[in-house]
Amino acid sequence: MNPLFITHFNNDGILHIAERRAGELQHMTEAKHIFDNRSGLLTEISSLREGRTILRGINAFKLRLESTPGFQRICNALVNFGLSKNEAKVFIYLAKYGEQKAHKISKALSLHRTETYKILKRLEEKGLVYRILDKPIKFAVIPIGEALENLVREEKQKIQQLEEEKRRILEMWDSIMVPIKNHEALGEFIQVLKGKNQICIKASELIRDAEEEILMVASGDILLQLFYSGVMDDLAERAEKVKMKVITDSSLKSKYILKKLDLKDKSLSIDIDNMPSFILSEKNLILFIAGAEKNERRAIWTNQKAMIDALRVSFLTLNGTERKY
Numbered sequence: 001m002n003p004l005f006i007t008h009f010n011n012d013g014i015l016h017i018a019e020r021r022a023g024e025l026q027h028m029t030e031a032k033h034i035f036d037n038r039s040g041l042l043t044e045i046s047s048l049r050e051g052r053t054i055l056r057g058i059n060a061f062k063l064r065l066e067s068t069p070g071f072q073r074i075c076n077a078l079v080n081f082g083l084s085k086n087e088a089k090v091f092i093y094l095a096k097y098g099e100q101k102a103h104k105i106s107k108a109l110s111l112h113r114t115e116t117y118k119i120l121k122r123l124e125e126k127g128l129v130y131r132i133l134d135k136p137i138k139f140a141v142i143p144i145g146e147a148l149e150n151l152v153r154e155e156k157q158k159i160q161q162l163e164e165e166k167r168r169i170l171e172m173w174d175s176i177m178v179p180i181k182n183h184e185a186l187g188e189f190i191q192v193l194k195g196k197n198q199i200c201i202k203a204s205e206l207i208r209d210a211e212e213e214i215l216m217v218a219s220g221d222i223l224l225q226l227f228y229s230g231v232m233d234d235l236a237e238r239a240e241k242v243k244m245k246v247i248t249d250s251s252l253k254s255k256y257i258l259k260k261l262d263l264k265d266k267s268l269s270i271d272i273d274n275m276p277s278f279i280l281s282e283k284n285l286i287l288f289i290a291g292a293e294k295n296e297r298r299a300i301w302t303n304q305k306a307m308i309d310a311l312r313v314s315f316l317t318l319n320g321t322e323r324k325y
Contacts, residue, residue: 074088074092075092078092081155082151082155083126083151086111086115086119087119090116090120091129091141091147093105093108094129094140095144099140100140101136101139102120102136102139103116103136105139120139126151126154127142127150128142128150128151129141188303189302189303191300192299192300193301196229197229199286199288199297199298199299200230203286204230204231204234206280206285207231207238207279207281210281211242211281211283212242212243213242213281213282214243215281215315216246216248216280217246217276217278217314217315218247218248218278219248220249222277223253223254225297232257232263235261236262239262245266245268245315246258246266246268247318247319248267248268249271250269250271254269268319278311280312282308284301284302284303284308285300285303285307285311286301287300287307
């Protein structure tokens with residue numbers, strides 16, 4: 001065979017084999033790339049599924065905790081004792097499940113970790129939570145009786161501090177200010193009261209200052225509010241000292257309150273839609289009015305004679321007589 005032909009064949013054959021091998025290598029690289037992509041995608045899908053499973057678990061736990069009988073009621077009660085809603089939730093969670101790490105509390109209640117640590121710190125400062133020295137640190141709560149006692153003590157201390165501050169302010173005020181007459185001494189006035197505390201304080205004041213008569217018209221709901229705030233106790237104490245009459249609805253709560261305070265003989269039950277609620281004496285009047293929001297309480301406090309006389313006539317009309325009681 002011609003040596004030139006052999007040389008030519010060998011060169012072409014080697015080139016052909018090299019090109020074929022290069023093509024195979026490229027296909028293998030592409031296949032590996034596709035496989036890697038698919039593996040990454042499967043990993044992402046797996047992680048996503050795992051995350052969803054964890055999220056479902058957390059949501060299920062929250063639903064279980066928050067649907068526990070009395071949870072919302074206890075939470076709201078603790079808020080009334082001065083805790084925030086999240087502080088109450090953390091306290092209840094620890095009370096129910098025992099000592100826990102901060103990150104577990106954070107996940108269980110869907111709270112940011114930083115916020116969880118802040119809440120735990122505030123609860124520690126209130127004496128409701130303590131640390132268990134472990135790695136990592138765990139947190140636990142004191143018994144509920146001790147916790148409530150601590151919260152009550154804290155509120156009493158606040159009141160005592162306010163009383164002391166009040167005394168200091170009055171001392172400084174008298175030294176730098178010209179005495180101001182009581183607004184009632186300046187003539188007729190009208191004042192809007194907002195919030196049940198402010199309303200109940202003025203209602204007790206009206207009852208204590210009454211010298212001749214106290215006339216009250218109140219729905220069952222308002223009567224209950226006055227009962228829980230102590231205003232009705234003040235009214236019962238004055239029952240033998242001034243002329244008094246209470247008109248309310250025939251609901252069970254109204255009957256219970258009047259019977260408990262021994263005011264049944266001084267009351268009258270009338271069921272009228274949108275019946276106005278007010279308390280008046282010979283000098284002052286509190287007229288309850290609807291607030292802008294559903295549970296908002298507002299009232300007008302005044303000594304305007306025209307308004308007092310007009311509502312006294314309304315009272316006597318409801319009572320069906322023109323005489324005083």
